[in-house]
Amino acid sequence: MDITDNLAAVRRKKLSRRAFNRTLLSAGVGMVATPLIGTRQVVAQETEQGTIFTWGGYDVGELYTSYEAANGALPNFAIFGGTEEALTKMRGGFTPDIAHPCNAGLKRWVDTGMFQPIDTSRLSNWGDVIPELVAMDGNDAGDGQPWLAPFDWGGTSITYRTDLFELEEEESWDMLWDKRYAGQLGSLASGGDAWWCGAIKAGVPFGEIATDEAFEKISAAMREQRPLIRVYTDDTTTLEQALSSGEMAAAMTWNSSAVALASEGIPVRFARPKEGALTWVCGLMVHKDAPNLDKAYEIIDSLLSVEAGKFMINDYGYGHSNAKSFDQFDAQTLVGLGLSKDPGDILSAGHFMIPQSQEWETRMNETFEMIKAGF
Amino acid sequence: MTAAPARHIRARGGLHGALHRSKAFRGYALLSPALVVLFVGVVVPFLILLMMSFWTRQGFDFDTTMTTLNYARAVDEPIFGTFLLRSFWVSGIATVATVLLCYPMAYYVAFHVHRNKMLWIILITLPFWTSYLLRVFAWRVILGYEGVINASLLSMGFIEKPLAFLLYSQTAVIITLAHAWAAFAILPLYVSLEKIDRSLLEAAADLGDGPVRRFLRVTLPLSLPGVIAATFLIFIPTTGDYITPALLGGPDGAMIGNLIQLQFGAVNNWPMGAALSIILTLWIAAIALVFVFLTRRAERVVA
Amino acid sequence: MRSGSYITRPNRTLQIYACVFLVVLYVPVLFIPLFSFNDSIYVRFPLQGFTTNWYVDLMGRDAVWDAMWNSVRVGVCVAVISTVLGVLTARAITRNRIPGQNAVVAFVMLPLVIPGIIFGVALLVLLSRLGIPLSLYTVALGHLIVCMPFSVATLLPRFEGMDGSMEEASADLGENGWWTFWRVTFPIVLPGIVASLLLTFIVSFDEFIMAFFLSSTETTLPIYIWSQLRFPREFPSVLALSSIILTVSFVLVFIALWIGRTGLIEKDHPRPPEAPKS
Numbered sequence: 005m006d007i008t009d010n011l012a013a014v015r016r017k018k019l020s021r022r023a024f025n026r027t028l029l030s031a032g033v034g035m036v037a038t039p040l041i042g043t044r045q046v047v048a049q050e051t052e053q054g055t056i057f058t059w060g061g062y063d064v065g066e067l068y069t070s071y072e073a074a075n076g077a078l079p080n081f082a083i084f085g086g087t088e089e090a091l092t093k094m095r096g097g098f099t100p101d102i103a104h105p106c107n108a109g110l111k112r113w114v115d116t117g118m119f120q121p122i123d124t125s126r127l128s129n130w131g132d133v134i135p136e137l138v139a140m141d142g143n144d145a146g147d148g149q150p151w152l153a154p155f156d157w158g159g160t161s162i163t164y165r166t167d168l169f170e171l172e173e174e175e176s177w178d179m180l181w182d183k184r185y186a187g188q189l190g191s192l193a194s195g196g197d198a199w200w201c202g203a204i205k206a207g208v209p210f211g212e213i214a215t216d217e218a219f220e221k222i223s224a225a226m227r228e229q230r231p232l233i234r235v236y237t238d239d240t241t242t243l244e245q246a247l248s249s250g251e252m253a254a255a256m257t258w259n260s261s262a263v264a265l266a267s268e269g270i271p272v273r274f275a276r277p278k279e280g281a282l283t284w285v286c287g288l289m290v291h292k293d294a295p296n297l298d299k300a301y302e303i304i305d306s307l308l309s310v311e312a313g314k315f316m317i318n319d320y321g322y323g324h325s326n327a328k329s330f331d332q333f334d335a336q337t338l339v340g341l342g343l344s345k346d347p348g349d350i351l352s353a354g355h356f357m358i359p360q361s362q363e364w365e366t367r368m369n370e371t372f373e374m375i376k377a378g379f
Numbered sequence: 380m381t382a383a384p385a386r387h388i389r390a391r392g393g394l395h396g397a398l399h400r401s402k403a404f405r406g407y408a409l410l411s412p413a414l415v416v417l418f419v420g421v422v423v424p425f426l427i428l429l430m431m432s433f434w435t436r437q438g439f440d441f442d443t444t445m446t447t448l449n450y451a452r453a454v455d456e457p458i459f460g461t462f463l464l465r466s467f468w469v470s471g472i473a474t475v476a477t478v479l480l481c482y483p484m485a486y487y488v489a490f491h492v493h494r495n496k497m498l499w500i501i502l503i504t505l506p507f508w509t510s511y512l513l514r515v516f517a518w519r520v521i522l523g524y525e526g527v528i529n530a531s532l533l534s535m536g537f538i539e540k541p542l543a544f545l546l547y548s549q550t551a552v553i554i555t556l557a558h559a560w561a562a563f564a565i566l567p568l569y570v571s572l573e574k575i576d577r578s579l580l581e582a583a584a585d586l587g588d589g590p591v592r593r594f595l596r597v598t599l600p601l602s603l604p605g606v607i608a609a610t611f612l613i614f615i616p617t618t619g620d621y622i623t624p625a626l627l628g629g630p631d632g633a634m635i636g637n638l639i640q641l642q643f644g645a646v647n648n649w650p651m652g653a654a655l656s657i658i659l660t661l662w663i664a665a666i667a668l669v670f671v672f673l674t675r676r677a678e679r680v681v682a
Numbered sequence: 683m684r685s686g687s688y689i690t691r692p693n694r695t696l697q698i699y700a701c702v703f704l705v706v707l708y709v710p711v712l713f714i715p716l717f718s719f720n721d722s723i724y725v726r727f728p729l730q731g732f733t734t735n736w737y738v739d740l741m742g743r744d745a746v747w748d749a750m751w752n753s754v755r756v757g758v759c760v761a762v763i764s765t766v767l768g769v770l771t772a773r774a775i776t777r778n779r780i781p782g783q784n785a786v787v788a789f790v791m792l793p794l795v796i797p798g799i800i801f802g803v804a805l806l807v808l809l810s811r812l813g814i815p816l817s818l819y820t821v822a823l824g825h826l827i828v829c830m831p832f833s834v835a836t837l838l839p840r841f842e843g844m845d846g847s848m849e850e851a852s853a854d855l856g857e858n859g860w861w862t863f864w865r866v867t868f869p870i871v872l873p874g875i876v877a878s879l880l881l882t883f884i885v886s887f888d889e890f891i892m893a894f895f896l897s898s899t900e901t902t903l904p905i906y907i908w909s910q911l912r913f914p915r916e917f918p919s920v921l922a923l924s925s926i927i928l929t930v931s932f933v934l935v936f937i938a939l940w941i942g943r944t945g946l947i948e949k950d951h952p953r954p955p956e957a958p959k960s
Contacts, residue, residue: 088645089644
């Protein structure tokens, strides 16, 4: 039955309501059956490619040029909005080939027992990976094999409006504790960023972050900050929107936010606090039951390539783990992006978080949530 | 729905009993597809949840020894009670506001629109075809520090400083929830108002009832099932909502849903999250029962 | 005559209220198309300048279109199935007086109470134990559970208090059950069915937490949007997409209006002609 014929028939009042309803019903049945047909075809195709579980935005062809050249198609993408929900989903039984967590969660991801060490001999680009990024605490799976192949990295610091925020002295973490700007400060909500920044502010060395004394000191700092904060949020879009509208004068963000804001003509600076910024690294881990292990290595190799690195630095403003990627840019461009020709500079100036146990994470998150909630 | 009038059927022998049994059987036959879905999708997960709430967390595994530790914690630590109370407060206000504001609209469509009623109904639901996340961003533009409301109030001279409490506060959560759930109030209200027999209203008028009395004696009681449905449809899900508070609530706006979600996420204490969910369910069930009881009473008093 | 005219007489206050209501309902939503033409990745005033770049940008993004198409397919399936199940449930409960019906209703309503993440995780655990691979079907199953309460709650009041005598009359005339339902019951409950289809479609089209846990590599639109929040520069394209969805739905409604003029929609609610005012 043709729908347009039916509409015309209705208009000419030739078609009874019942007949029309019957058409609707059959259309409904047809629609119900559509996904059935569609999905089957897709599944048949899908099994041949590897699957990567990552944020939206990493599902672009530019990052997988060598993979696409070898396989004639892009990998399959399963996407998430945050690493915590991703871990929860994988614990529930979802099995991609590769996942994309960050160093703050590294030890916990490893502790779930869901991942296998990476055989670096299978990666052609491994030799160019910045060694400082691989040598993170908790990344050694034995036999010189890492759990996580670093991919993108950057700094967590303060992005502030140069026209709204009046610096008292030099740039420092005190800016996010500045009472003059109560209600105009923003912070990332996840303890993975905020708690560590609190530790820098409170002067707790990262090596001692698990002690009771450290908990007390950092808690005190966070409690002091809490009334000044307008919003704790997990997404950078919210913080950037608030900074761009002047709702916030300063906020804890990643370097990419400052780059994006500046490119829109908004007067912002990504602070280099005197106490040092926080460095984050995200990377790729292989599922122990990866259905397409060979493809998994091809995906990783593709992401570690210079082509992917050029895209990451240029389009997203993130650092890339391949040292050669930085050769594609001149020094000035890199400084403008909050990066450097010699990535080691930034890495040594910043603080690397030290992956902690699940017990610590649970305790930290519970404490931080209590503080955020006003207890 | 619990609002359905309870029907007590006295089992009788003989023909009537057989008839009743066959009717019940036919009822179950009709229900069977829904029951299958419910069993797989609701009953089994709920039982898993119930079991889990008596376990405890051990690293990434569970200690399956039965204990009421989680429930004890939920009672002892003030944070849980506070969040629960705040959730009921926020979603209670949002529900009442939504139902009150939507009732006249549904009434208008049911009684005063004579052509293309369905068009009106669809027109009311259209705004909700856009993603909720985007509507939240729109609300930020309206409620923000330099947003539409503050800018216009400032330019009209009503205020001297932007109102900070509009955004990232419980107010923002309530406003956004009321807007987002409008369709969920109007549709059930409209469906029950539409059904009302016009001759009853004429009869009431013939008996000399004025418009107000007529509304209170006929329209309102007859539309109560819709009011109850709307109230539940909004109150129940908004109590457990965690997206709106996370996006618009600010530090003081977090609700019990956020806490539960954290237990399944960052805090990684699934059993505690399960226990909190069970507690939330029990509370809502209790509130729903009281609400139904009260509306029944009100119905009887009015009628 | 006086009473009849009173009830249907145009009420000025209500008319104004209805207009204000619609304006308030639409204003926040209309900001979306407004900003989709704004030459900035940030949603803020003042507007920076007119651009259609975001629309051009959108055209080349297959992932977004795939996600939208997936959402529509899941939404339509879920709306149809949950409404059918809702009709069966509401009918069984109101007409057949079955024992244990309150328990059934309570379980239908349960998913409303419990935050989506929990049912999402619980279902995911269950499905992976059973060895069922994730797909759009599992998303639809999750959405079905979320949507059933909405459809049952909309339909129950319509079925309740429905005059059973008409059905009985039809049955007395020797019509079988299905015929009676189709000819007698269906037209009476049609407004409820339309309401249920609309509500459940909206719920499914906008739900993302269940969809996140139950989807594999095929994403739905809300998951896609949620995951894009890490990259604010993708945001305006999402605004553009939403504006298109909004426009298309308006066009669909006007087509419905066009059909409606012929009396198709009107016929479902026969109404006596208005009495003259006294």
